[in-house]
Amino acid sequence: MDFRFSEEQEKFREEVREFLRQELPKDWDGTGYGEEGATDIGQRITSKLAERKWLAMAWPQEYGGLNAPHMQQLIYNEEMSYQGAPGAYSMGVAWVGPAVMLYGTEEQKQRFLPGITSGQDVWCTLYSEPEAGSDLASLQTRAVQDGDDFVINGQKIWTSGAQRSHWGWLAARTDPEAPKHKGISTLAVKMDTPGITMRPLINMAGQSGFSEVFFDNVRVPKENLVGELNRGWYQVAVALDFERSGIQAYAGGRRTLERLVEFVQEHPDETVRRNPTVRNRLADRAVELAAGTNIAYRIPWMQSKGIIPNYEASISKLFGSEFGQRLALTGIQLLGMYGGLEPGSKYAPMKGRLERSYLQAVSSTIAAGTSEVQRGIIATRGLGLPRG
Numbered sequence: 001m002d003f004r005f006s007e008e009q010e011k012f013r014e015e016v017r018e019f020l021r022q023e024l025p026k027d028w029d030g031t032g033y034g035e036e037g038a039t040d041i042g043q044r045i046t047s048k049l050a051e052r053k054w055l056a057m058a059w060p061q062e063y064g065g066l067n068a069p070h071m072q073q074l075i076y077n078e079e080m081s082y083q084g085a086p087g088a089y090s091m092g093v094a095w096v097g098p099a100v101m102l103y104g105t106e107e108q109k110q111r112f113l114p115g116i117t118s119g120q121d122v123w124c125t126l127y128s129e130p131e132a133g134s135d136l137a138s139l140q141t142r143a144v145q146d147g148d149d150f151v152i153n154g155q156k157i158w159t160s161g162a163q164r165s166h167w168g169w170l171a172a173r174t175d176p177e178a179p180k181h182k183g184i185s186t187l188a189v190k191m192d193t194p195g196i197t198m199r200p201l202i203n204m205a206g207q208s209g210f211s212e213v214f215f216d217n218v219r220v221p222k223e224n225l226v227g228e229l230n231r232g233w234y235q236v237a238v239a240l241d242f243e244r245s246g247i248q249a250y251a252g253g254r255r256t257l258e259r260l261v262e263f264v265q266e267h268p269d270e271t272v273r274r275n276p277t278v279r280n281r282l283a284d285r286a287v288e289l290a291a292g293t294n295i296a297y298r299i300p301w302m303q304s305k306g307i308i309p310n311y312e313a314s315i316s317k318l319f320g321s322e323f324g325q326r327l328a329l330t331g332i333q334l335l336g337m338y339g340g341l342e343p344g345s346k347y348a349p350m351k352g353r354l355e356r357s358y359l360q361a362v363s364s365t366i367a368a369g370t371s372e373v374q375r376g377i378i379a380t381r382g383l384g385l386p387r388g
């Protein structure tokens, strides 16, 4: 086993770093919090990344990728997340496109994938409902066949990015008589279709990143059904594994940890610099970061061998999200009362990075499946234990 990246991979990493040095403002602090014009910067960077075909570089060339090795895609994701580059993350690239490639028809691949690789089409994920989150198979939004269309009625919730999305990746019930896992299908829905309305939800950090989405007799052409009718549950399960596979939590966490270490090193009070609790906590986070990074590296390695990640993705998601919470707590405690200051305050250390990530980290163990759900997957699919 060789843990080193190859010379070619290191060269590519340097190329991504150079790109970011050129494209990000000089004072970019890696989070995007509080910076002016993050959206504009994101759009500019996205179109340049699309020109280089970096957005989905591991995809086949015929679908707008570069056929690049999965490890190269990981290096790209790692560098983009470390810098907190806006526009780096997209549901289209991370799981909608891969699911379309696995289950869609050739016509659908030609129709949906170029918009993702060009960065022009933003996708959101329409799974969760007020009564169906962890038990997603209980979802009630109906898709009823009528002529050339499906007619959609129901409600989704916690839909991240719904308001700026062009397309939605929808899971809906197509057979209410079948056992709940066997009556769900996945459809691509244009978000400006008549009958779709949205209501933004504000999170505890004061941001409106997600929304409720309502469907009132929304007509979706049958050609937008992706994969086999009533087999959608299995496609959603695979797409969720793609969703849980990321390096982002660790790459962003490394940056935060480095900033915290700098904060301690530069602290005027020697008792802070030498404080054993501070040192031990930072050391613990460094150990977790090293372990978690290797857990995350395993996923692209599996993909490069043609293996679809399964419970391994849950291990990475579980450890990464809980690591993020521990790191944010360590940071907030270390900064003391100042740590609670919001971005924009001139007294906020690290431009309020810790205040924001402390509040946002809370939801990371809920989004994409809660920690309890991940532990259940690891226990059953990973360890072979019976269902609880």
Ligand SMILES: Cc1cc2nc3c(=O)[nH]c(=O)nc-3n(C[C@H](O)[C@H](O)[C@H](O)COP(=O)(O)OP(=O)(O)OC[C@H]3O[C@@H](n4cnc5c(N)ncnc54)[C@H](O)[C@@H]3O)c2cc1C
Pocket: 124, 125, 126, 127, 128, 129, 130, 131, 132, 133, 134, 135, 157, 158, 159, 160, 161, 210, 363, 364, 366, 367, 368, 369, 370, 371, 372, 373, 376
């Ligand atoms: C920031 C954020 C972004 C999100 N973005 C999206 C999105 O874009 N699209 C989308 O469709 N959804 C999205 N979600 C929704 C997310 O997937 C659900 O919130 C999550 O799956 C949990 O479902 P729930 O909220 O209904 O909680 P519930 O399922 O009601 O769970 C409540 C509690 O019960 C526990 N629990 C439930 N079942 C079990 C079990 N079997 N064993 C042990 N404990 C259990 C849970 O762990 C949790 O602690 C997002 C959520 C967040 C927080």
